Amino acid sequence: MAYLGPRGTYGEQAARAFASRYNDSSIDLIPCPSISEVYSHPADFVVLPLENTLQGGVVETLDNLLSILLTPPSESSRDAHTRRRKIVMDLALPIRHCLVAKKGTKLEDIRWIRSHEQALGQSAQFLSRHLPAASLQPYPSTARAAVSLLSEADSSGRGAALCSKAIMSLYPAELEVLFEGTQAIENNFTRFLLLQRDTHAPPPTPTSSHNSHPTHFYALRNASLLAPVLSVVKPIEIHSRPCPPNPNPHISNGHKDEGEGLFPTWYLVEISSVAQGEEDNDDGMRSLDGVVCLGSTAGRMTPEELAVL
Numbered sequence: 001m002a003y004l005g006p007r008g009t010y011g012e013q014a015a016r017a018f019a020s021r022y023n024d025s026s027i028d029l030i031p032c033p034s035i036s037e038v039y040s041h042p043a044d045f046v047v048l049p050l051e052n053t054l055q056g057g058v059v060e061t062l063d064n065l066l067s068i069l070l071t072p073p074s075e076s077s078r079d080a081h082t083r084r085r086k087i088v089m090d091l092a093l094p095i096r097h098c099l100v101a102k103k104g105t106k107l108e109d110i111r112w113i114r115s116h117e118q119a120l121g122q123s124a125q126f127l128s129r130h131l132p133a134a135s136l137q138p139y140p141s142t143a144r145a146a147v148s149l150l151s152e153a154d155s156s157g158r159g160a161a162l163c164s165k166a167i168m169s170l171y172p173a174e175l176e177v178l179f180e181g182t183q184a185i186e187n188n189f190t191r192f193l194l195l196q197r198d199t200h201a202p203p204p205t206p207t208s209s210h211n212s213h214p215t216h217f218y219a220l221r222n223a224s225l226l227a228p229v230l231s232v233v234k235p236i237e238i239h240s241r242p243c244p245p246n247p248n249p250h251i252s253n254g255h256k257d258e259g260e261g262l263f264p265t266w267y268l269v270e271i272s273s274v275a276q277g278e279e280d281n282d283d284g285m286r287s288l289d290g291v292v293c294l295g296s297t298a299g300r301m302t303p304e305e306l307a308v309l
C-alpha cells in the first residue's frame, strides 16, 4: 500500500487505518516522496489525501485523479495500472498540527517554517499571529519537513516544521514540540481515499458503520457535461481544476471545440447513490462520452474506529 511518506505523515496514519480493513497482515506500507509518485506506484493499493476542512481540495491529488482523462483506454505504459485502479474506501482523519523544532530551539528564534502547503494554509492564522516574520517553505509532506530539520547545517535552530505529533515517537531525542494545535479550528479533518487495483486483492471488510449509501466518483472532461450529469444524479461535491496543457496533440483533452476559451476546466464529481433509480443513473453516467468512473466508497471509517488503531 503506497502512501505519501516518509514515516510520520498523516498519510501513513490513513494507510494504517485502511490496511486494518483487510484480513491480510501481509500488506506492506510503502512510503513515496510525493503524491504524484504515490498515484503512479504499481502497488495494489494507494492512499491519497483528497480534501481538507479548511483548505479544500488537495490539488496534486485532484490533478492526478483527473489525468485519467488524458489516458487513452489502450495505454500500456505507466498509466496502465492507474487506469485499472478504483476508489474503494474513504476516511476523514482528524488533523492537529504541531510546531516542531530541534531540541533547544526557542519560538522567538524561528526564521523559517517548512511543511506541506496544506498544513501551512491550515495554520495561516497561527503563523501570522505568532511568527509573522518567518518565511514559509512548502515541502512535499509534513514529515519530510520535520526530518529536514535534522540534517540542517545551521545548528542554532532557526527553523521549524508543522507536522503531526506522530513524528515525536520517531525522533524523541532530536525534536521537540513548541506548540500543539496550530490549525485554525479544532474540528479539522483531511479526507483520504483508498484506491485498489481491480485484480488480486480481496475487497475490504465492511466497517462497523458500513455505508449503505456509497458515493461514486466521476471525472468530467468539460463543463458542458455537468448539465446532463446533474440532471440525473444528486451531486455531493464538485471539484474543478484547470485542464493541463495537452502533451499529446493526437489525443483530445476535450476542449478544442468546447468554446471554453482561456479557462478550460476538468471536474471531479462525487454523487450519492440515494437518488431514486440510482442503477439507471449510474449506467447513464458511464455511457456519457468524456465521463470516466473513478470508483465508489463502500464504507467510511468513523472517528471512533480510527481512535482505537
Ligand SMILES: O=C(O)C(=O)C[C@]1(C(=O)O)C=C[C@@H](O)C=C1
Pocket (backbone or CB within 6 Å): 004, 008, 009, 010, 011, 012, 049, 052, 058, 095, 116, 118, 119, 140, 141, 142, 143, 190
Ligand atoms: O504531509 C502529510 O503528512 C500528508 O499526509 C499530506 C497532507 C495533505 O496533502 O493534505 C495530509 C493531511 C494534512 O492536511 C496535511 C498534509
